[in-house]
Amino acid sequence: YKDIKRLKESFLEFASNTKYKVFGCGDDLNTKEIIKLVDGIPYGFGKENKIRADNFYFDGRFSCFDLIIEDKFINNIKIPLLGRHNVLNTLSVLGFLFYTEKDLDKAIYCLKDFKGTKRRCQVKEKINSITFIDDYAHHPTEIHNTLEALRLLSPNRLFVIFQPHRFSRVKALYKEFGKCFSCADELVITDIYPASEEPIKDIDVNLLLEEIKKNFLKPLHYVSKEKLKKIIPELIKEGDFVVGLGAGDINILMDEVIDEFKKVGFKKES
Structure with missing residues (x-):
């Protein structure tokens, strides 16, 4: 991609061809713009996101946060992964499961034992x-x-x-x-x-x-x-x-x- 404009156009085209819902990080200004254009679902830490993390903290072992979807408290989440970026990754998965009516409680339970992937911390x-x-x-x-x-x-x-x-x-x-x-x-x-x-x-x-x-x-x-x-x-x-x-x-x-x-x-x- 020669510039950010062409990069955004490519992602917009990709998102527009999605048959169901598009999920994207609403904390990122470029992604947020694309999400709005395709009526997608934003996730992140910001209050304007449909899927968001609140009260983030690290307890020495787990990254912890409250899962909020459409301004409703869903559950307290604990993941054995470091950092806000891993919270964002978790939000995207939990949001997808919620909107596709999968077993969210089971996923939340399994998260506490998720060890992540190689070459990530x-x-x-x-x-x-x-x-x-x-x-x-x-x-x-x-x-x-x-x-x-x-x-x-x-x-x-x-x-x-x-x-x-x-x-x-x-x-x-x-x-x-x-x-x-x-x-x-x-x-x-x-x-x-x-x-x-x-x-x-x-x-x-x-x-x-x-x-x-x-x-x-x-x-x-x-x-x-x-x-x-x-x-x-x-x-x-x-x-x-x-x-x-x-x-x-x-x-x-x-x-x-x-x-x-x-x-x-x-x-x-x-």
């Missing part, structure tokens, strides 16, 4: 006081939401390793990437994962670093893909959540970092 390994986490987040909003959710666990620090995905995505969103890491305490950017793309002139890690520096005033590093397993164990500290983010092969790179950390441990203070 997936704990890869815990070694002493260090927790290594892998997440597929590769868009700015995803990244912010994931790090905000991990903050709920009160880590000593969030040490983040981000592998950008696709040159075209960096070109389109580098300004947004510059603002999405505020929840991190230390940030490492590694090489762009090209997927199927050829490099684009002037679109590289340096562009991303310069934009991030405008907003992120905490420790920031570039580490090449090949050197991650050597450098990362030298930077992390006791109590850190070491979080790998991206849609490329960052999960494999994290395995290499973990293996190296097992060998060398913490860097000794001089």
Whole structure:
């Protein structure tokens, strides 16, 4: 898609061809606009949504909220998943079940044991006081939401390793990437994962670093893909959540970092 206008037109066409009801996040302005045009059902945290979450909190294990549909309290919901973004995902499913007259109570009961999917705040390994986490987040909003959710666990620090995905995505969103890491305490950017793309002139890690520096005033590093397993164990500290983010092969790179950390441990203070 060349611009947001064409993207919205495509989603509007898709929504218009839906035979039953369209559900969309009413908290997102672009989605909200499409939902109105197709007489769809919005969900979210905002009071104007037909399906909404109220009184959200994290109790140390569960994300908890009141499920409200058409301004009526339905039930208190508990999900063993972190963050407001997972609450939004849950709202969409529960709303669909409600409007298609499925067994909502059974779904609510089953939610408490739902473990989520791989590569979504997936704990890869815990070694002493260090927790290594892998997440597929590769868009700015995803990244912010994931790090905000991990903050709920009160880590000593969030040490983040981000592998950008696709040159075209960096070109389109580098300004947004510059603002999405505020929840991190230390940030490492590694090489762009090209997927199927050829490099684009002037679109590289340096562009991303310069934009991030405008907003992120905490420790920031570039580490090449090949050197991650050597450098990362030298930077992390006791109590850190070491979080790998991206849609490329960052999960494999994290395995290499973990293996190296097992060998060398913490860097000794001089």
